[in-house]
Amino acid sequence: MARLNGKATRIAVFSLVIIGLIFFLSNTSGPTYVQSVNKTKSNDANVVDQSQKSSVNGLFPDGRENATFVSLARNEDLWELVSAIRSVEDRFNVKYKYDWVFLNNEPFNDEFKTVMKTLVSGEAKFGVIPKEHWSYPEWISQEKAAQTRHDMKNIIYGSSESYRHMCRYESGFFYRHPLMLNYKYYWRVEPSTLLHCDVNFDVFKFMRENNKDYAFTITIHEFVDTIKTLWQTTKDFIKENPEVIAKDNLEKFVSNDGMESYNLCHYWTNFEVANMDFWRGEAYSKYFEYLDKNGGFFYERWGDAPVHSIAASLFLPQDRVHYFKEIGYFHGPYHNCPIEDSVREENKCMCKPNDDFTWKDYSCTRLYHDVKGLQKPKGWEKHTG
Structure with missing residues (x-):
């Protein structure tokens, strides 16, 4: 073997260091490496990512929870949506780098995908909603549905066709999308929303370690004219399927009279x-x-x-539902x-306490605390009305 001179030796050593570094990174699954890879790729296909599917019921190889944001x-x-995501990234996700799934009933354009891939710290995935999940099922009369929209034109979103498709999709299909099948937990984020406070803990880890299945920040009363038959349909379903009712549930959060009627309280799902x-x-x-076959997504609103x-309050034990007071x-x-x-x-937190809705009369969070026997924060009485 020929002897190397000093310069050649230095070049050889430097080359070995570079090769070793590349090898190390290629076998590293830590957050820094994952982020650098995720910035260069996205998933537009409506297929399950096989590399993640094996972790659906556990942690991902890099230690993150099996979870994603979804919009x-x-x-x-x-x-x-940019301002909403920027808020979540700055206040929470920059520390954890969870993925983000974007769903649309039409293909996302290049501008949308470019901006989002730049904005999120995890991997951005883009999916198209299957047509059968964003259209009228065969048992729905489109003539009757159109008449309903006309009759409800003076009610918020009452005349909107797309809003009904959205509500039906969020009720029964988003979690079935192939991209969502990669994950167990999700955090829903909508346009024009904002986080007021830093989130100094891993929300998804909290959910798993504390056996929580549903969590919220705001509650409110529904407009009765939009759901005139929802409660009766629910009671009919329960009568046929009594086994779905959980022991020690939150029935008293949704009904004040032993299930005779619905008190209109619900968790505001733009955050869940x-x-x-x-x-x-x-x-x-x-x-x-059962609800879908009844037709109320189109024949009402x-x-x-x-x-x-209603489902989370009746079908889950109450200790599996959680209120994030600090978010x-x-x-x-x-x-x-x-x-x-x-x-x-x-x-x-960068918000005015006097603007808080939690303890106002139109909110249901006070009732939630009473039903669960939770202690209210000191001074809550000053924020009622």
Whole structure:
């Protein structure tokens, strides 16, 4: 072997170092490496990512929880969604780098995909909703549905056809999308929303370690004219399927008279964190199919919020439902703004406590605390009305 001179030796050593570094990175699954890879790729296919499917019921190889953010959006929602995602990334996801799934009933354009891939710290995945999930099922009369929209033109979203498709999709299909089958937990984010506070813990890890299946920040009463037959349809379903009712549930959150009537309380689903095993399970699957065949998504204006809320309150034990008091959140016109000084300081909350909706009369969170026997924060009485 020929002897190397000093310069050649240095070049050889440097080359070996570079080769070793490349080998090390190629076998590393830590967050830094995952982020660098994720920035260069996206998933537009409606197929399950086989590399992640094996981890659906456990942690991913890099230690993250088996979870994703999900946003249902149109191309024209881009800039309203950008501000919402920027808020979540800055306040939470920059520390954890969870993936983001974007779903649309039409293909996303290049601008949308480019902006989102740049914006999110995890992997951005883009999926098209199957036509059969965003159209009229065969048992629905489109003439009757059109008449309903005409008759409800003076009710919020009452005349909207696309809104009904959205509510039906969020109620029964988003968690079945091939891209979502990679995951167990999700955090839903919508355009024009905002986080007021830093989130200083892994929300998904909290859900798993504490056996939580559904979590929320804001509650509210539904418009009765949009769901005139939803409760009776629910009671009919329960009569035929009594086994779906969980012991020690939150019945008293949704009914004040022993299930005779619905009190209209629901979790506001523009923010929700949940375990999709619940939606994919037998009880909820049978419930959604029953509701869907009844036709109320089109013949009335059933929203995914009361549907999710009734199911979570009745089909889950109450200790599996959780209120995130420390996650300051806004979706116009309502705020979940922590009123406790210690919570505000610890989480750097930037919202006015007087704007908090939690303890107002139109909110149902006070009732939630009463039903679960939870202690209310000091001074909550000053924020009622």
